[in-house]
Amino acid sequence: MPELPDVEVFRRRLAHSGLHKSIARVEVPDTTVLHGISRQRFSGALRSRQLTATGRHGKYLYAAIEGGGYLVLHFGMTGYLDPRDRTSPRVSHTRLALDYGDGSQMAYVDSRRLGKATVVDRLDDHVADEDLGPDALELSHADLRDVLRESRGTVKATLMDQSRMAGIGNIYSDEILFQARIGPKRKAAALDDTEVHRLHRQTRRVLGLAIDRKADPERLPDGWLLRHREDGAECPRGNGTVAYFKASGRGAYYCPTCQPASNG
């Protein structure tokens, strides 16, 4: 689930119902979610404090902690935030819970345990340590042009490379390329000016609209490829059938007619 739009939705959720309330208790039922920090230090950094602001860079969600430091959350493949009332039944696979004094709670749920949480002192250190490129929504047209020009790989792999630009994963890379009518196997550096322009415009449009629709696939347009990720499915534009291939172990979908293998 969690690519840039999903994480942005989680950020807004946290900003709406998780800030400016003192954290009475920090629950960490299983420390495998914690990376590079002990349960004691993690809980100690948050207990009796408030979260004062939220931020996001790529697929990472941040929350400033009153008095210093930042809570950092990554959602892996299956993670999400569940703002809840402490009396309502707890969702299974809850890995973290911030108990606020007023009875509300912010739960971090992640069935596959591929997500992670920590606390850091400085955000720019974290971005550097994780080797993250600029956030995909902060990338200017010139930035994207340079990223593509400097890459020797395929355009799909480049969009998904978090060190080049942060936030785009398997699903949204396919969608952006479909909307921009560019074949996923094209070499990034071989795109012409028109294609780079389309790619930049569609990156912003696809991510922006997905955020507006709460990153809920059912609320996204039926004309999007995302709703038709199936080998042999009909192209949403009516241009033949959707094709499938494996790109370094990930399932990739595209329309060979809409997204030609060259710009010839």
Added chain:
DNA sequence: AGTACCACCTGACGGC
């Protein structure tokens, strides 16, 4: 450098 493949985990789904 780029790509393929495995590992980390768990759950859902289709075939038998």
Added chain:
DNA sequence: TGCCGTCAGGTGGTAC
């Protein structure tokens, strides 16, 4: 109904 293989929107390490 139960078992089994396959796949899943992420990332990191290793081997070509």
